[in-house]
Amino acid sequence: MNTYQYTLPFLFILFIGISCTSSEEKTSIPKKGNPVPVTVLKLNKSDLSSPISASGNFTTNDETVLSFKTGGIISKTYVQEGDPVRKGQLLASLDLTEVQAGLNQAKLALDKAKRDHDRAMRLYTDSVATLEQFQNSETALQIAQEQYNSVEFNLEYSQIRANQNGYVLRKFANNGQQVGPGTPVFQINGAQDSPWIFKANVNDVNWALIQEGDSSQVLLETTSEQTFNGKVVRKSRAADPYSGSWWVEIQIQNPPKNVLASGLFARSEIYPSKQSEGWEIPYASLFDAQGDQGYVFVVGKNGQASRVPVQLGRISNQTVQVLSGLENFDQLIVSGSAYLSDNSPIQIQ
Numbered sequence: 001m002n003t004y005q006y007t008l009p010f011l012f013i014l015f016i017g018i019s020c021t022s023s024e025e026k027t028s029i030p031k032k033g034n035p036v037p038v039t040v041l042k043l044n045k046s047d048l049s050s051p052i053s054a055s056g057n058f059t060t061n062d063e064t065v066l067s068f069k070t071g072g073i074i075s076k077t078y079v080q081e082g083d084p085v086r087k088g089q090l091l092a093s094l095d096l097t098e099v100q101a102g103l104n105q106a107k108l109a110l111d112k113a114k115r116d117h118d119r120a121m122r123l124y125t126d127s128v129a130t131l132e133q134f135q136n137s138e139t140a141l142q143i144a145q146e147q148y149n150s151v152e153f154n155l156e157y158s159q160i161r162a163n164q165n166g167y168v169l170r171k172f173a174n175n176g177q178q179v180g181p182g183t184p185v186f187q188i189n190g191a192q193d194s195p196w197i198f199k200a201n202v203n204d205v206n207w208a209l210i211q212e213g214d215s216s217q218v219l220l221e222t223t224s225e226q227t228f229n230g231k232v233v234r235k236s237r238a239a240d241p242y243s244g245s246w247w248v249e250i251q252i253q254n255p256p257k258n259v260l261a262s263g264l265f266a267r268s269e270i271y272p273s274k275q276s277e278g279w280e281i282p283y284a285s286l287f288d289a290q291g292d293q294g295y296v297f298v299v300g301k302n303g304q305a306s307r308v309p310v311q312l313g314r315i316s317n318q319t320v321q322v323l324s325g326l327e328n329f330d331q332l333i334v335s336g337s338a339y340l341s342d343n344s345p346i347q348i349q
Contacts, residue, residue, distance in 0.1 A: 035346055035347035036305070036336050036339045036344055036345065037336055038305070038335060038337070038340070038346045039335045039336065041282070041334045042332075043279055043298075043331065045277055045278065045279055045326075046277065046278075046279075048277065048313060048321050050314045050321065051270060052206045052313075053268070054202045054206070054248075054267070054268050055200065055267050056198055056199045056247070057199055057263050057265055058197070058252075058262060058263065058266065059189075059196075059197050060166075060190060060194045060197055061194060061197055062166075062189055062190040062194045063189040063262065064163055064164070064188055064189070065184045065186070066160050066162075066163070066184070066186045066188065067160070067181075068092075068157065068158060068160060068182075069153075069154060070094070070099065070154045070181055071179060071183075072099070072178070073094065073176065073178050074092060074093075074094060074173055074175055074179060074185075075094055076092065077091065077092040077175055077185075078090055079168050080171060081168050081170060081171050082167065083167065083168045084165075084167055085165070090161055091160045091161060091168075092160045092185055092186070093159045093160070094158040096155065102151050103148075105151075106148040106152075107148060109144045109148070110145055113137075113140050113141040113144035116140065116141070120137035160185055160186065163188075164190040166189045168187075170186065171186055172185055173185045196252040196260050198216075198228075198250040198252060198268060200248050200249075200270070201240075201246070202245065202247070203246070203292050203311075204239070205276070205311060206270075207236075207246035207248070209274050210274075211272065211273055211274055212235065214272050215230075215270075215271050217229060217269045219267045220260075220266045221267065222264075226259065228252045228253070229253045230253055231251060232249070233249050234248070235249075248270070250270070276313070278321055278322050278324070279321070279326050280319050280320070280321055281322055281332055282319060283316070283317065283319055285333065286320050289315075292313075294312050295309055296326075296332060296333070296337075297332075297333040297340050298331060299329065299330070299346070299348070300329075303346070304343050304345055305341070305345075307342040308325055308329070310322045310323075311325055331348075
C-alpha cells in the first residue's frame with residue numbers, strides 16, 4: 001500500500017510536467033495564418049572568385065577503333081588488352097582462304113584480258129579487227145586490272161595493324177569468331193606518344209566562365225592521392241544530349257609514366273580567369289538542394305515569404321554561392337524558413 005501511495009503522486013507530477021512541456025513547445029510553432037517570425041539578410045551581388053569543381057575521366061585524343069575491311073573468320077589475334085603496340089605491328093588476321101581464292105580468280109581474269117587485248121591489237125594492226133573490237137578489249141583489260149587491284153587491297157586489309165604507338169584498350173573479338181566488314185576488333189590509343197587529357201563535365205554557367213588556357217589541378221583518387229597540373233585546351237560546342245552537361249578538356253602537364261589509364265575517374269579544380277558575379281549566402285538558408293539546383297525563401301514584393309529556385313555554385317560547410325535566381329530580390333530569409341511555405345505572412349525581427 002505504501003508503494004501505491006507514493007506512485008500516484010509521482011505519476012501525477014510527471015503528467016503535469018509533460019503537459020507543460022508540450023504546451024511550451026506548441027506555443028513556439030506559429031499558428032496557421034499568423035505571421036512567422038524570421039530574420040533576414042540583405043542581398044549584395046559581388047564577384048565570386050573561387051575555383052570550379054568538376055569530375056571526369058582521363059583519355060587521349062587519338063583513341064582509334066580498328067576493324068577488318070572485309071568480313072570473315074578471325075584466324076589469329078596477337079595481342080591482349082593492356083599490351084603495348086608499335087605502329088605497323090600485326091594485331092590480327094582473317095582466314096585468307098576465301099580472299100586468296102578471290103585474288104587467284106582476279107589474277108586469271110587479268111591474264112586472260114591481257115591475252116585478248118594483245119590478240120585484238122595484232123588483228124587491228126592487220127586490219128582484221130575493227131577499231132570497236134580493239135577498244136572493247138582495251139576496256140576489258142582495264143576492268144580486269146581494277147578488279148584485281150580491289151581484291152589485292154582487300155587481301156591487305158584482311159589484317160589489322162596498329163596505326164600508332166600506344167596500348168590496346170579493348171579487345172572485342174577472339175580467334176575463330178566470324179566478323180563482318182567494319183566490326184570493331186580492337187580499340188587502341190597513342191598514350192605512349194600523345195598527351196593525356198582529362199575530360200571534365202560542368203554545367204552551362206561554369207562552361208561560360210571557363211576559358212581556354214585557364215589553369216587546373218586534377219586529383220587522382222587511387223591507392224595514393226596524386227595531383228597533376230594542367231590547363232584547359234578545348235571546350236565543347238554542344239551539350240551532351242543524354243546528360244545535358246558540357247565538357248572541357250584539360251591537358252595534363254608532365255604526367256609520370258605508367259600512372260594514368262584511359263577511363264580513370266578523377267576530380268579537378270579549374271581556376272577561371274573570367275570571374276562570375278553572384279551571392280554568397282549562409283548554408284542554413286538553403287533547402288531541397290539537388291546537384292546545382294536548390295531553393296531559398298526571400299522577402300517578396302508583397303512583404304510575404306517567396307520560395308524561389310536558385311542555381312548553385314561552390315558549396316562549403318558554412319556558405320553557398322548562388323549564381324542566379326536572386327536578381328529581383330533584396331532580402332534573404334535566413335531563419336524561420338522551417339515554418340514557411342510560399343506566400344506565408346512573415347514578421348521580420
